Amino acid sequence: MAEMAVAVVILAAGQGSRMQSDLPKVLHRLAGVPLVGHALRTAGQLQPELTIVVAGHGAEAVGRAVTRLEPEARIVLQSEQLGTGHAVRQTLTELEGFEGKVIVLYGDTPFIGTDTLAALADHPADLVVLGFEAADPGRYGRLVVTERGLERIVEYKDADEATRRIGLCNSGVMALDAGLLRQLVVRLGSDNASGEYYLTDLVALARAEGRRAEVVICDERETLGINTRTELAAAEAAFQTRARRDAMENGVTLCDPATVWFALDTWIGRDAVIGQNVVFGPGVTVESGAEILPFCHLEGCHVSSGATVGPFARLRPGAELGGDVHVGNFVEIKNSVLNQGVKVGHLTYLGDASIGEHSNIGAGTVTCNYDGVGKHRTDIGARAFIGSDTMLVAPVRVGNDALTGSGSVITRDVPDGALAVGRARQENRPGLAVRMMAALRAEKDRK
Template structure:
């Protein structure tokens, strides 16, 4: 959180914080049924860039070092509990779905004895940043000390969002649901995201004062804003940051926003994306400078790429590391555990899994290298396969430095190819090959003169006699 007197920029405005940081608790609402997703997976566990929406949010929250984190769930508790294991978050259960105010109230016991600020977030609004969260908390700590800070936004189409009527200082005069708004109020473009910051000393007192006298008979969190006896404030963020997910289409929309921003970030940091819209990143993809990524490349989770690497078109990388100067693809697949060395080359239609490819080594065409080590400067010919699995266990293949493995060879693990050894094309290697030796595993070639002509003559006659 910000220190007292710190100057920060937010949504194009300069904000000066006015108080020292206070302890923080975070409540994440994730009790919705998510019926529009039509999925057995809990809504907040659907992934964006290879990581669930809920874990995206918790990663941003972690930057604020909260003292407590509470995730309020309804159905699907076991799934969510498993997902947040190790994050420091605890689970609170909303047995009956009685509205957002009722959902927040379920965190009461988990926050017993806590004194500080509380952020209220939504598990299906995954892109809100730590910077925006800080800005909400800083506004809560300003000298006028509003009872609550609401995060507002101005979408291109305000549609049926609830509206926020505020003065020039951001003090909320009225919050109104679209269906209850007048024509003048509907013309206001400032909308309510539902995200809020409140002091813990106020939160549950305010929740006790709201009622459920509405068409749905539910307790709405925004109702605490308009209770008598205090004022609330609004700050603004961009609409993309508070985009929510209630359907597969909206999930795809949020994914598209995340990817577009990540591509722009990559290019700002010195990566060339030949066709940016065709490249897809994971949440933790790390790319060095002067990396070139050609069209239709997909990064799964756990990929690190050093400087000066070229990743050719239609390649897929996951759980892999690529050292500087290497070239990958086109049409290459790096699976988890692939470790590609400096200036190594993994070519077209090659799959690498749980294997190291040493400095300057080449695996250029149509090969599978799994559970293996390939020494520096080695050359793996077209169609070479490491036979690493017997149907029950995996075994390792070790290929020494400077070795040459001829095309269409099968290396039956466990097996070792020594430094500088040559394996002749078409070999099935089942025993160790010494350093600098030639391994030739195939029958002697025999030629029978005239056999093919006699064969064709005999078969033609046979066919004609039918």
């Protein structure tokens, strides 16, 4: 956490035309969450007093996504995209009265680390810019540094040949005193090659006021920005490589690391075993000692120690698996709690349900939880045995130690210890099958 009060401004107004998409660039997903979610998550580690997101293109959609990810974030609108300085100027009303350090981040730059942000927040200079030594400086803005600190930032389009030979590049990320920001951002001009208000011009304005400007240097990999789908794919590959390495270094077995895909917030305990071709969506925790077998998809769920899932299982949001639970192949669990020792072997859907300890759910069981308008719950007690191909029409309760006959449609509560059979009476008609088949074949031949 930073030593002084911090406000974070995240710029997320651009259209991202190079993405060739109707979706705002910051809403394209990386590691299962929108790009802007990475900036919000990293910024949150500083425990900022204020988080402000500047939206523009697709502002309504961006605002909804940001609110889901960080309900306390404030959304401001940049109706015209006139540059980064103009974007930050839109935040002045929200920043009114705030005293501390303001950090400006970008919604399309997902990999800046918490330690790097803390270094910016805690730096004693009045204004600090995040820079990096680029392997290929290309068209990045250059940081001109002398013995007196950071002198100025020069955009590539405005740089002469000597300045373009500088290898220290500008990431765009900046931290400065809130009072200084309020004083200087309204003085920015647009006399440059793009006709835009550059946030980078704050450096020259601050130096003219006798303020101290410095540079914090990070690894170039932290500054990776996303402008195209190719870059998005490269960023996904970089994230997954790092997530797999971190998981294995923390004691998780990945049977085939290259085929396991993590989300931004996936948490897996040591000695868990993850099989091939497993995909983790957002919001998954897997406790130590659990095993996820191949070809499973998990999202918004919790798997307790000793549980096994799969192969070919799907855990949807709200699935809670207790210790030693077994969920087998072609089973789907949604918004349901499976308590200690429950077994669901195969070919089953459990939605909006609670399953008591050590109950057994037979193949083909379905909780019929949706009536076309609302969802309804199914409660199954401890040590119950649900026969194969049972349809449980919610709302319904099956008691402790109860049993349902295979092929039953259960529409009423089943008391503790009772056997429930809800199926039509079987009738056998001697010889009818042979006669029917003969008649059908004869009809076919006539045609």
